[in-house]
Amino acid sequence: VTIGFMASLTGDAAAAYGVPYSQGLKLGLQEVASSGYLSSSKIDIKLDTTDVASQVPNAVTAFNKFAQAGDPITISDSQSPIGLAVAPLANAKKIAFLSGAGSVLPNSGGYAFHLVDLVTPMETLGKRMVADGVKRVAVIQDGDNPAFKTLADAMTKGMESAGGSAPVDTETISETTTDLSSVLTNIKSKSPDAVLISALPQQSGNVAAQLKQSGGFDSTKLYGAIAWGDQTYEIAKKTVVGALFTQEWAPGLQNSQAFESAWKKAYHTEPIAYSALGYQSAWLLAIAIKQAAANGTVDGSTVRDNIPSASTSADMKAHGVMPEFAVAKDGATTYTGTLTTFNDSGQIVAVK
Amino acid sequence: LETTVSFFLQQTINGLVVGSAFALYASGFSLVIANLKVFHMAHAGVFTWAAIVSYELTSKWDWPFWAALPVVAVVAGLLNVACYWILLRHLERRRDREMAAFISSLGGFIVLAQAANIHLHQQAVGIRPESFSLHVWRFAGLQISAIQLTMLVLAVVLFGFLKWLVDRTQLGREIKAVSFDARTSKLLGINVDRTNSIVFFISGAMAGVSAALIAVAYKVVDSDVGATYLVLAIAVMVIGGFGSVVGVAVGGFLVGLCSSYTTAYISSGMQELVVFIVLLLVLVVRPSGLFAVPTADSRA
Numbered sequence: 001v002t003i004g005f006m007a008s009l010t011g012d013a014a015a016a017y018g019v020p021y022s023q024g025l026k027l028g029l030q031e032v033a034s035s036g037y038l039s040s041s042k043i044d045i046k047l048d049t050t051d052v053a054s055q056v057p058n059a060v061t062a063f064n065k066f067a068q069a070g071d072p073i074t075i076s077d078s079q080s081p082i083g084l085a086v087a088p089l090a091n092a093k094k095i096a097f098l099s100g101a102g103s104v105l106p107n108s109g110g111y112a113f114h115l116v117d118l119v120t121p122m123e124t125l126g127k128r129m130v131a132d133g134v135k136r137v138a139v140i141q142d143g144d145n146p147a148f149k150t151l152a153d154a155m156t157k158g159m160e161s162a163g164g165s166a167p168v169d170t171e172t173i174s175e176t177t178t179d180l181s182s183v184l185t186n187i188k189s190k191s192p193d194a195v196l197i198s199a200l201p202q203q204s205g206n207v208a209a210q211l212k213q214s215g216g217f218d219s220t221k222l223y224g225a226i227a228w229g230d231q232t233y234e235i236a237k238k239t240v241v242g243a244l245f246t247q248e249w250a251p252g253l254q255n256s257q258a259f260e261s262a263w264k265k266a267y268h269t270e271p272i273a274y275s276a277l278g279y280q281s282a283w284l285l286a287i288a289i290k291q292a293a294a295n296g297t298v299d300g301s302t303v304r305d306n307i308p309s310a311s312t313s314a315d316m317k318a319h320g321v322m323p324e325f326a327v328a329k330d331g332a333t334t335y336t337g338t339l340t341t342f343n344d345s346g347q348i349v350a351v352k
Numbered sequence: 353l354e355t356t357v358s359f360f361l362q363q364t365i366n367g368l369v370v371g372s373a374f375a376l377y378a379s380g381f382s383l384v385i386a387n388l389k390v391f392h393m394a395h396a397g398v399f400t401w402a403a404i405v406s407y408e409l410t411s412k413w414d415w416p417f418w419a420a421l422p423v424v425a426v427v428a429g430l431l432n433v434a435c436y437w438i439l440l441r442h443l444e445r446r447r448d449r450e451m452a453a454f455i456s457s458l459g460g461f462i463v464l465a466q467a468a469n470i471h472l473h474q475q476a477v478g479i480r481p482e483s484f485s486l487h488v489w490r491f492a493g494l495q496i497s498a499i500q501l502t503m504l505v506l507a508v509v510l511f512g513f514l515k516w517l518v519d520r521t522q523l524g525r526e527i528k529a530v531s532f533d534a535r536t537s538k539l540l541g542i543n544v545d546r547t548n549s550i551v552f553f554i555s556g557a558m559a560g561v562s563a564a565l566i567a568v569a570y571k572v573v574d575s576d577v578g579a580t581y582l583v584l585a586i587a588v589m590v591i592g593g594f595g596s597v598v599g600v601a602v603g604g605f606l607v608g609l610c611s612s613y614t615t616a617y618i619s620s621g622m623q624e625l626v627v628f629i630v631l632l633l634v635l636v637v638r639p640s641g642l643f644a645v646p647t648a649d650s651r652a
Contacts, residue, residue: 012474143621171615171620172619172620172621173620173621174621174623174624176576176580177620177623178566178570178572178577178580179366179369179370179373179569179570179611180570181366181369181370181500181612182363182366182367182370182611182612182615182616182620183615183620185359185362185363185366185616186615186616186620189355189359202475202476202572202574205476205478205571205572206570206571206572209478209481209571209572210570210571212481212486213481213486213497213499213571214488214495214497215486215488215490215495215497216488216495231475231476234475234476234477234478235476235477235478235571235572236478236571237478237480237481238481239481
C-alpha cells in the first residue's frame with residue numbers, strides 16, 4: 001500500500017509542523033514495519049513523499065500525481081488551506097485523506113479526516129481553571145483569525161460546564177497590535193484573577209511580556225490557548241514559565257515513554273506535538289489498513305470505513321500516544337489534549 | 353467618579369505614550385518629504401533594521417539600552433544616508449523624479465524587509481526583559497512605567513531639538529533653501545548633496561531612536577515591524593500636515609489618544625477604524641492638515 005504524503009518540508013509551515021510531523025510519521029511507519037504488525041496481512045506500507053513547500057498549488061499538483069499513481073491514501077501534515085483545497089478532490093477520487101488541519105474540511109463522501117482538535121483541549125483547560133480557583137477571567141483574543149475566538153469560547157464552555165463563570169472582560173486585538181497598554185488598563189479595571197491569551201504564539205508572548213511590564217498583574221494567573229508554542233517563550237521568556245496552556249500532546253505523558261525514547265534515539269531532539277501527531281497517524285493508518293485487509297481489499301473506501309474504528313481500537317491504545325483519541329465518521333477528531341507549561345529552559349512539558 | 357476619572361487619565365497617559373512613538377517614526381518621513389518632496393518608503397525598512405540592531409545589541413550582546421540607543425541611531429542614520437545615495441540621488445535629474453524616487457524607495461524597502469526576514473529566519477524575536485528597567489511609578493491611582501516615561505520625555509526632547517535645528521540654525525536655513533529650490537541653492541553655494549545627506553541621517557536617526565524604544569517597550573521584533581507602523585505614520589503626517597515638525601508631534605499624540613480612547617470606550621478591535629475616520633474628518637475640514645505649511649515656504 002502506497003501512501004502519498006504532501007509534506008511541508010520547506011516554507012512557512014515547515015519548522016513548526018511539516019518537519020516534526022514528517023519525522024513522526026516515518027518513525028511510526030518504521031515501528032509498524034519492525035514490529036511485524038502487518039506481516040500476517042502480507043502488506044508493506046510505502047511512503048511516497050513530495051515536498052509541497054507549504055503551498056496549496058503544490059499540494060494539489062502532488063495530490064493529482066498520487067491519484068494518477070493509484071495511491072489509496074494521502075496525507076497532508078498541516079495547513080488548513082491545503083486541507084480545504086485537497087479534501088474535495090479526495091472525496092471525488094475516493095481516496096482516504098488524513099490532514100493535520102484544524103479546520104473542518106468539506107467531506108461529502110466521508111474520505112477527509114482532520115486530525116487536529118482545537119476545541120476539546122480548550123474545554124479541558126477551562127475545567128482546569130475552575131479547579132485552580134479562577135473566578136474572574138479576562139480574555140485577550142486575536143480578532144484577525146476567527147479560530148482564536150473559537151478557542152476562547154471553548155475555554156468558556158469548559159469553565160461553565162465545571163461551574164465557573166463567563167469572562168468578565170474580552171479584549172480583541174489585531175495580529176499587528178504592538179502597544180497593549182490601553183487593553184491592559186481595560187482589563188485591570190475589571191480586576192480579573194486570571195487572563196487567558198488566545199492569539200498566535202509570538203503575539204501571545206508579546207501580550208504576556210507587556211502584562212508583566214505594565215505592573216498590577218502580579219497575583220493574576222496566566223493561561224494560554226492551544227496555539228502557544230516555542231515562539232511564545234522566545235518573546236516572553238521567564239514571564240510564561242509556569243503559565244498553563246494546552247497542546248495536542250507534550251513530553252512526559254505516561255503512555256508516550258516508548259515513543260519519546262525512540263524519537264530521541266532517532267533524531268537526538270525532544271519531540272513536539274506535531275511529532276506525536278505524525279506518529280499517531282502512522283499507527284492509525286496501519287491499523288485501518290490491517291482491518292481493511294482482514295475484510296477483503298485495501299482501497300480508499302475500505303480504509304475510510306475503518307479509520308473511525310481503528311482510532312479507538314485496542315491496538316491504537318497500545319501503540320498510540322495521544323490520550324482519548326477518537327476519529328468520527330464525519331472526519332472530526334477529538335482528544336483531551338495535554339495541559340502544559342514552559343519549564344525554566346523554555347521547553348514545553350506536560351503538567352499533571 | 354474617582355475610578356472613572358482615574359481610568360480616563362490612565363488611558364490618556366497610554367495614548368500620549370504610544371502617540372509619541374508614532375510621532376517619532378513619522379517625523380523621519382516628514383523630514384524627507386519636506387526636503388525632497390518624496391515619500392521615502394525605504395524609511396520603513398531602515399526602521400526595521402534599527403529594531404533588529406537594537407535587538408542584537410540589547411538581547412544578544414547584553415548591552416544596556418542606554419548604551420545601545422546612540423549606536424542604533426547612528427547605524428540607522430548611516431543606513432538612511434546609504435538609501436539616499438543608492439536609491440534617490442541619481443534620480444534627481446529625471447523629469448518624473450518624484451514618482452521614480454517613490455518606486456525606487458519602495459524597491460529599497462522590499463529589499464530591506466526581505467533581508468530582515470532572512471536575517472531573522474522568518475521568526476519574531478523577543479527583547480531581553482532585563483534590557484530596560486521594569487520600574488513602575490504609581491500616584492493617585494495612575495501609573496507610568498519607566499519605558500513609558502522615557503518614550504514621552506525622549507519624544508519631547510527630540511521634537512524640541514528638531515524644531516530648534518530647523519528654525520534656528522544655519523543647517524536649518526540650508527534645508528529650507530534646498531527644499532524650496534535645490535538648483536538655486538547650489539548657485540548660492542549650498543552643498544546640496546551634503547544637506548540632503550544630513551537630512552537623511554537625521555531622519556534615519558529618528559527612526560533608530562523610535563525603533564529602539566518600540567522594540568524595548570513592546571518586546572518583540574520581526575521583519576514586519578516597520579510596515580506595522582507605516583499606515584499609522586501616514587495618518588500622523590496627514591493629520592498633522594506634511595512637513596511640519598509641530599504638526600507631526602501633535603498628529604502623533606492625537607492618533608495615540610484616539611487609539612487609546614477607542615480601546616477604552618468602544619472596542620480594542622476598532623482602533624484603526626476610528627483613527628482613519630478622524631483622518632477623513634481632518635481632511636474635510638483642513639485638507640492640508642492641522643499645521644499645514646505653505647508649499648512655497650519651508651516644509652521642515
